[in-house]
Amino acid sequence: MFSKKEVHLIALSDLGDARDAVSRALSDAPADEAPGLRRAARILDELAERGGExxxxxxxxxxxxxxxxxxxxxxxxxxxxxxxxxGLSLLAATRLAREAKLAQQA
Structure with missing residues (x-):
């Protein structure tokens, strides 16, 4: 009868777009900007490798x-x-905590 409304947690990532933008900028960057852009590209690549939901x-x-x-x-x-x-339901929070636990153990 009285049930708690579920709050869905949706997390979006623009990491791929950011990597593409840095790569485009690097392709025609002046020599003094290239080292910083290469470093930014490495950081974004590391984040992508770390991955996970x-x-x-x-x-x-x-x-x-x-x-x-x-x-x-x-x-x-x-x-x-x-x-x-x-507003996060007990079920959703439990599922997230267990997924975080599994990710930590991996």
Whole structure:
């Protein structure tokens, strides 16, 4: 009868677009700008390699910031995620905490 509305966490990433933009800029960059653009390209490549789903990266970031280890303190992890995003259901927060735990263990 009275159910909590689910808040869906959708995380979008423009990382591919950013990598393309830096590559285009590098192709016709003056010599003094090229080293900085190459460094930016390396940073973006590292982020892309690290990969993972953006919503799981978000959850891991929240848990790291709050000092909560989802492996040993799942309940605290769920609580931290729900406090960060009011309206996040218990089910969704539990799923995110478990995915963050799996990512951490990998």
């Amino acid at each position: 953006p919503r799981v990266r978000w959850a891991r970031g929240i848990l790291e910031r709050d000092g909560v280890d989802p492996v040993t303190h799942e309940v605290a992890a769920v609580r931290a995620l729900r406090q960060e995003l009011p």
